[in-house]
Amino acid sequence: MNKAATHLAVAELERLTQFMYLLPVGLVQCDLEGQVSFINPLAVQLLMPLARRGDTLKNVLQTFEPVAPELRHLLDTYREETGMVVNMHKVIIASTWQGEPHPTCYAVSIFKLSGDAFAWTVQDISESVRRDRLLQRHEAWLNAIVAGVKDYALTIVDEQGCIDHWNDSLERVTGFSQDDVCRRPYSFFFKPDAMTMDRIEDQLHEARTCGLSLSEGWMRRADGSDFWGHSLITPLDPMLHPTGYSLVLRDITDSRESLDAVLKAALIDQLTGVANRRSFFEVAELELARYARKPRPIALLLIDIDHFKLVNDNHGHAAGDAVIVSLARLLQDSVRSIDIVARLGGEEFVLLLPSTSADMAERIAERIRRKVAALRVETEAGDIHCTVSIGVTEVGAGTEEVTKLLASADKALYAAKNAGRNRVMR
């Protein structure tokens, strides 16, 4: 190459470098193991707040492990020679930095370039997520109105949520007679652990201030059978009934499965089937908004498997996964339907317990700890025994935001680990 051509090539390269350097999107290239071969400054800006102590961003899968463990699985199982592995996959980051009340949300896309090379883009989409949420509410509302309705029960409840009027439709859908239901709070139609009096008050408040309140949950019929029900509560005309609400109950068991498939992809942790990090943050934010309006006990347990790295090292990742799945099932079986069990990442789980005091939560945590300690997980690598450490906290002054609540539980969890593991701390 002659001198002028070399000079031109250098200038081109300089321009390209400058362009990549200041591009407002995080760019990373890695191999199948996650080893980083290329990272631009914006990616460093976005990834450093995720990095655990000692993480030097050499491995992007490791950096994302605490907040998006599913990415490793997605990379491993992608079979095409080249193509999009994930497109704008949402990852919720609990930002514990002061002055940031809202969790941050990143969108991660991964493109497979060849057998062992993957290109990532990472963007901070927190702002647009907040805007979209409002849109989603409206969409859900439209859905509720137009979705194929086979049958529904329409009734009227008073300001306490007690059934005011009985009619035929109520008996048709639920099988309960007038004597069964009159003057009872509408939690009567729900399975005993699927609705609380606090929740009824929240829904009536939501209906009054937002015009409607929608929810889904397990309901029961007079014959003892269950159905997946949908409820729509709207305030009655204030001139005619200043304190009443209409309540529409629908049996949507049939459409639940198709709905489930759609929701599952976005809200359920792929490995364990419990809620994922994203849905935990959505539910927790909602629960805390209710708390802000009317304080009531809400507790949170942060659960971490002790020495999990040893399980992986000694028995392999498949056995480690089996342990995580067993723990998820044990947690789900230990709580009410109204409680939220979520996998935050890696070997860390969280339980959100509405209408539960810290004292009660501590007892629940202790029960879980003992159950886990007695558990034997059968795997192909042999039976595995493990223990958990649990941090307990409750919503109160200074923990009215999700990130602060988690930080408080994390502190307790850390204390439990330091005190020798296999214990509950508050």
Add this chain to the structure above:
Amino acid sequence: MESVYSLNSMNSTWLEAASAEDLDRLEFGVIGIDEKSIVRRYNQFESRLSRLSQDQVIGRHLFLAVAPCMNNPLVAGRIEAAQRSHVPLDESMSYVLSFRFAPVAVDLRLLCSPGATHSYLLIAVKD
């Protein structure tokens, strides 16, 4: 004088009084920014590390145009908060910078002093 000065022994008073030549003699990176995060001081060591000449950097916004890798709550957020509330800041941390598109682990020290004209970022590459 080189060996006497380390990243940890630095303080705002010394840095503010130091001439450009003094900063160039140091064996770690020094970036001095004003209250609007515009780069005002940039020593030789940092220039070699980033392969950016002082001319390319001085007068530009550090977090937007020079080192976007530090434009997050950990670094820019801390400095801006200290400047806004006029409180001193002296924070040392492990950090990662993107030099020539590779992640490089560094020790980073942030120094803000309410009376001083500049806030400083001191950078030493880890072994």
